[in-house]
Structures are given as C-alpha cells and as structure tokens.
Amino acid sequence: MSEGVAIVGVGAAVPRPLSRDVSYREMIFDAATRAHTDAGVTHHEIDSVVSVCEDLHEGTSITDEYVPDQLGAVLKPVQTIAGDGVQGVATGFMLIRTGIADLVVIESHCKSSNILRHGDVLEMALDPVYDRPLRANPHYIAGMEMRRYLHESGTTEEAVAAVVSKNRAHALDNPVAPFGARIHTDDVLASSPLCEPLRVLEMSPYADGAVVFVLASEERARRCPRPVWIRGIGWISDSPWLAMREWADAVYASLSAQMAYQMAGIASPAEEIGFAEVDDTYAYKELQHLEAAQLAPRGRAGVMTLAGETRRDGRLPVNCSGGSLGMGYCFDASALYRIAEAARQIRGESGRAQVAHATTGLVISWRGVPTQSGGAVVLNAD
Amino acid sequence: MRRQRDNATTRSIAVGGLARVEPRVWRGAMPVQFLYTAGAAGERFFQTLKRKGIFTATHCEECRLTYLPPRLYCERCFADLSDTWRDVTPVGRVYTFTIVHVDREGGPLSSPELVAFVRIDGTDGGLVTRLLEIAPEDVRIDMSVEITLAPPRKRRGTLEDILGFRPARSVAKRPFTRR
Numbered sequence: 096m097s098e099g100v101a102i103v104g105v106g107a108a109v110p111r112p113l114s115r116d117v118s119y120r121e122m123i124f125d126a127a128t129r130a131h132t133d134a135g136v137t138h139h140e141i142d143s144v145v146s147v148c149e150d151l152h153e154g155t156s157i158t159d160e161y162v163p164d165q166l167g168a169v170l171k172p173v174q175t176i177a178g179d180g181v182q183g184v185a186t187g188f189m190l191i192r193t194g195i196a197d198l199v200v201i202e203s204h205c206k207s208s209n210i211l212r213h214g215d216v217l218e219m220a221l222d223p224v225y226d227r228p229l230r231a232n233p234h235y236i237a238g239m240e241m242r243r244y245l246h247e248s249g250t251t252e253e254a255v256a257a258v259v260s261k262n263r264a265h266a267l268d269n270p271v272a273p274f275g276a277r278i279h280t281d282d283v284l285a286s287s288p289l290c291e292p293l294r295v296l297e298m299s300p301y302a303d304g305a306v307v308f309v310l311a312s313e314e315r316a317r318r319c320p321r322p323v324w325i326r327g328i329g330w331i332s333d334s335p336w337l338a339m340r341e342w343a344d345a346v347y348a349s350l351s352a353q354m355a356y357q358m359a360g361i362a363s364p365a366e367e368i369g370f371a372e373v374d375d376t377y378a379y380k381e382l383q384h385l386e387a388a389q390l391a392p393r394g395r396a397g398v399m400t401l402a403g404e405t406r407r408d409g410r411l412p413v414n415c416s417g418g419s420l421g422m423g424y425c426f427d428a429s430a431l432y433r434i435a436e437a438a439r440q441i442r443g444e445s446g447r448a449q450v451a452h453a454t455t456g457l458v459i460s461w462r463g464v465p466t467q468s469g470g471a472v473v474l475n476a477d
Numbered sequence: 478m479r480r481q482r483d484n485a486t487t488r489s490i491a492v493g494g495l496a497r498v499e500p501r502v503w504r505g506a507m508p509v510q511f512l513y514t515a516g517a518a519g520e521r522f523f524q525t526l527k528r529k530g531i532f533t534a535t536h537c538e539e540c541r542l543t544y545l546p547p548r549l550y551c552e553r554c555f556a557d558l559s560d561t562w563r564d565v566t567p568v569g570r571v572y573t574f575t576i577v578h579v580d581r582e583g584g585p586l587s588s589p590e591l592v593a594f595v596r597i598d599g600t601d602g603g604l605v606t607r608l609l610e611i612a613p614e615d616v617r618i619d620m621s622v623e624i625t626l627a628p629p630r631k632r633r634g635t636l637e638d639i640l641g642f643r644p645a646r647s648v649a650k651r652p653f654t655r656r
Contacts, residue, residue, distance in 0.1 A: 115500035212582055223511075225519075231577050231581070235605075238577065239594055242573045288576065288589075290592075293575070337594065337605050339544075339552070342594065
C-alpha cells in the first residue's frame with residue numbers, strides 16, 4: 096500500500112477549435128505516448144487504466160468499447176467514468192492507495208467539434224418532466240447563477256469581465272493556448288448578451304483535446320524523473336435539482352476543497368496555496384470557485400481580480416495557463432487540462448507563463464451546466 | 478453557443494505515397510426515443526395542479542425542508558415523505574432571472590426570453606419558469622409573483638399547464654425565509 100500518489104507523466108494534445116485531421120483515438124494516442132515518455136515508462140508497465148468519457152459527447156453509445164486500444168490498455172484492467180475529470184484522477188488515486196496498482200493511466204478527451212448541437216446534449220441532461228419543457232437554451236442556468244452570485248456577493252459585472260481580460264492575456268504566454276488575446280474589460284462588457292447578465296465573451300470557447308496522466312505509487316514515483324504529488328483530492332455532487340440549489344454559491348467546490356485540504360493537512364488555504372488553476376467555463380465561475388475554496392473572502396474575488404492580484408505577478412496567480420477562457424473548454428477533460436497546467440507550474444516548465452515559487456497549487460473543477468458536480472486537487476512539489 | 482470555426486486549424490493529411498487530402502467527415506445522428514415517468518410524487522403534483530390550480534409539496538419535519546417539486550424522500554436524512562403532503566398556494570418570489578438571447582441551437586432570438594427561478598412561498602423549492610406581463614428591465618430579485626395557468630379545460634397535467642408567473646397583484650410584503 097502506498098501513502099503518497101504522484102503524477103509522474105503528463106501528456107496533453109494541444110487544444111484547438113477543430114481537429115478533422117485526426118480521429119479522437121489518434122489524439123488520445125498522441126497524448127498517451129507523450130505521457131508515457133514524460134514518465135519514462137512503457138505501456139507494458141501500466142497496471143490499470145481509467146478513461147473519463149460520456150456517450151453523448153462522443154456521439155457513440157457504450158463508449159467504453161471505444162477506449163482501450165489507443166491507451167495501450169488492451170488486455171488490461173480498464174474502467175470508464177462518465178463524470179468530472181477529477182473523479183477519474185480520484186479513481187486512479189484510490190487504485191494506488193489500495194495497493195491494487197502501482198502505475199495507473201488516467202485519460203480524458205473532447206472532440207467538441209464533432210458535436211453539431213451541444214445544446215441538445217445539455218438539454219437531455221435536464222429533468223424531462225419539470226425542466227426540459229421550458230425549451231430554452233440551457234445556458235440560462237449559468238445566466239441565473241451569475242445573477243444570483245453577483246446579487247449576494249456584491250461582485251460587479253466589471254470584475255467578471257476582468258477575469259476574461261486576464262485569462263485571455265495569460266493565454267498569450269502559453270504556447271498551447273489557442274485563444275490568447277488582449278481584450279479590454281470594456282470590450283468584454285460591450286460584447287453581445289448570451290443569457291443576461293452573462294455575455295458571449297464570458298463563456299469559454301469550445302476546443303478539442305486530450306490529456307493523459309501516469310499516476311504512480313510513492314515507491315514507483317521515486318524512480319521517475321519529475322513527480323508532482325497529489326496531496327489532497329476531493330469530489331462532491333450537490334443536489335441535481337434546479338429547485339434545491341443555492342444558485343449563488345458553488346457548494347460542491349467548497350466541500351470538494353475542504354475534503355482535499357483536510358487530506359493535504361492545509362489549515363489556512365489562503366496562506367498555503369501559492370497558485371490556482373480553477374474552472375472558468377463561464378468567467379463568473381472563477382470568482383465563485385476562488386471564494387468557495389477559501390482563497391478569497393466572500394465577495395472579494397472580484398475585487399482582487401480588479402486589483403490585479405490574480406494575475407501571474409499578483410499575490411495569488413490564478414489560471415496562468417489562460418484557463419478554459421484562454422485554452423478552450425474541453426468538457427470533462429477541462430479538469431485534466433487544469434491539473435496538467437498546475438503540474439507544469441510545479442515542475443517549473445511553464446516558460447513565460449511560469450509563476451514564481453509555484454510549490455503548492457490548487458485545482459478546482461466543475462462538470463458544467465446543468466450539474467452541481469465538481470472536484471478539487473492539491474498538488475505539491477515534494 | 479455557435480462554435481468558433483477556424484479553418485486555419487484544419488490540416489491536410491498525408492496518405493502514404495498519395496497526394497495530401499483534405500480531411501473528410503462522416504455524419505451520424507442518434508435517433509433514439511424515450512418515454513419518461515413523473516413518478517408517484519410527480520403525478521400527484523401535476524394532477525393537483527390540473528384539477529385545483531394549486532401546488533402540492535412534501536415536507537421533512539426532521540430537516541425542516543419542504544420539497545417543491547415534491548419528492549417521496551428527503552435528500553438529506555433519507556426519510557420517507559409519502560405521508561407529508563401539503564397544499565401550497567402558487568405564489569412566490571423571483572430568486573434569480575436571466576434574459577436569454579439565443580435559441581436552443583445558439584442562433585440569435587428575435588425576441589429575448591425572460592426566464593426566472595421562482596422560489597415558491599412556504600417551500601424550499603421552486604420552478605424555472607417564464608415571467609409574463611413585465612418588461613425585462615423591470616424585473617427585480619425578490620419581487621413577488623403569482624402563477625398564470627392555462628384555463629382549466631385546456632390543462633393536461635403537465636408543466637405546460639403553467640404559462641408562467643406574473644407580478645403579484647396583491648403587493649403585501651411576505652417575510653422571506655429559507656432553511
């Protein structure tokens with residue numbers, strides 16, 4: 096049985112809006128071989144494989160039948176999880192902690208450009224009797240959540256727009272982020288309304304991509320070149336009913352972070368967490384998630400953002416990768432992109448996007464509308 | 478949302494000794510169809526709405542939670558709530574709202590839709606619904622609203638019996654408490 100669990104291999108396909116030149120199997124194969132090389136292992140050594148995938152995102156049914164070959168997982172223990180990416184990492188973590196495996200591969204991918212009408216997928220996730228008959232674009236849920244969050248926290252729309260400016264600017268320094276741009280806060284505020292108060296530029300653009308991690312037990316990780324330790328992990332699903340949610344607060348993120356902090360022995364998150372990669376599928380989510388994770392007091396995340404404190408050179412650098420706003424939204428693989436970018440920071444491999452003294456980082460993930468499911472991961476250099 | 482399309486990211490593919498080709502796509506659809514059931518709690522809710530024009534909810538005494546839509550169990554303490562029914566007047570307050578500018582395919586709507594979550598008075602739940610008889614700029618969080626139902630003979634016992642909620646005509650202030 097292993098106490099410590101580390102990410103020893105990171106392989107990520109470069110996210111991009113369209114990828115017709117490769118099948119998703121080839122994209123995963125690319126990420127998998129990068130991860131194996133990064134870890135210094137071959138696929139023969141992998142004990143178990145976890146893939147995070149969802150039938151309606153693939154355009155296939157019984158998606159587990161499409162998994163094993165491109166991951167080097169033929170004739171090996173394989174499981175698929177239709178959930179947030181952090182749930183996949185948590186499953187690998189448990190496989191190692193229980194002693195079932197020493198080396199585990201975690202994979203998630205997204206060919207969003209294959210989906211002609213993503214709104215249909217979101218709509219099918221709504222309750223068929225109480226919610227679906229409304230027949231409104233399901234992003235209304237984000238619009239209503241943002242309105243209530245602004246109302247209760249006193250956060251301004253300027254602060255939400257500042258998240259977009261910051262993350263798109265951060266992406267300019269990340270060579271694999273396709274959506275880097277200098278966008279002034281005023282330009283964000285002037286962009287078209289989507290589901291008011293949510294604007295078009297405040298929603299992450301879709302991208303295609305794949306991420307593969309190799310996770311290792313403590314003993315095995317010590318033989319790998321650059322382990323990044325998973326010191327805490329948490330994942331929570333709140334009530335799925337629209338009728339029972341808080342709307343203003345990301346309770347799933349609060350509880351996930353608490354679970355991860357407790358495991359990691361972190362008592363004062365705001366002092367001990369050096370940087371964060373948090374879900375920003377919609378710009379307000381970054382602020383909501385920072386407050387949920389106790390990295391900002393209630394209603395202060397927006398103020399901190401406007402003051403530049405969450406920029407790469409600020410007191411709490413957030414989404415220096417560009418986040419989903421700058422790298423693109425990859426459904427459940429978004430969580431793995433956040434973790435991959437946090438791991439690169441801890442290894443000091445982030446180049447121009449590198450944060451100074453990035454030793455302990457936090458990742459917060461969210462499964463997107465209409466869910467209230469998310470996760471948290473605390474990563475550390477040693 | 479309309480997907481951002483960037484043709485510059487489409488790469489041609491080398492196919493062995495043949496000339497490079499533009500990647501093609503194979504189209505597919507999932508023509509699956511389903512039936513759903515509202516369950517015992519949902520049937521009682523919709524039949525009560527159809528016949529009496531009011532809501533019905535279940536209540537957990539232990540957790541002090543009133544479920545609307547009703548459920549036969551408490552999601553917190555897991556108690557059986559099948560004998561805890563109570564009638565509820567279909568009035569409430571706008572808890573949050575949005576003005577939807579895009580249709581279900583992401584295209585622009587000629588007339589934006591006003592969608593709100595209305596917390597029903599005396600319950601911990603509520604419904605996502607349309608707001609009627611009010612201009613978007615006049616909507617406020619916490620404003621009192623009441624139901625607009627289809628005429629009795631047109632009701633079918635489904636969510637569509639609720640046409641929406643409109644500003645309450647009696648403006649008496651009701652104390653708002655939750656949990």
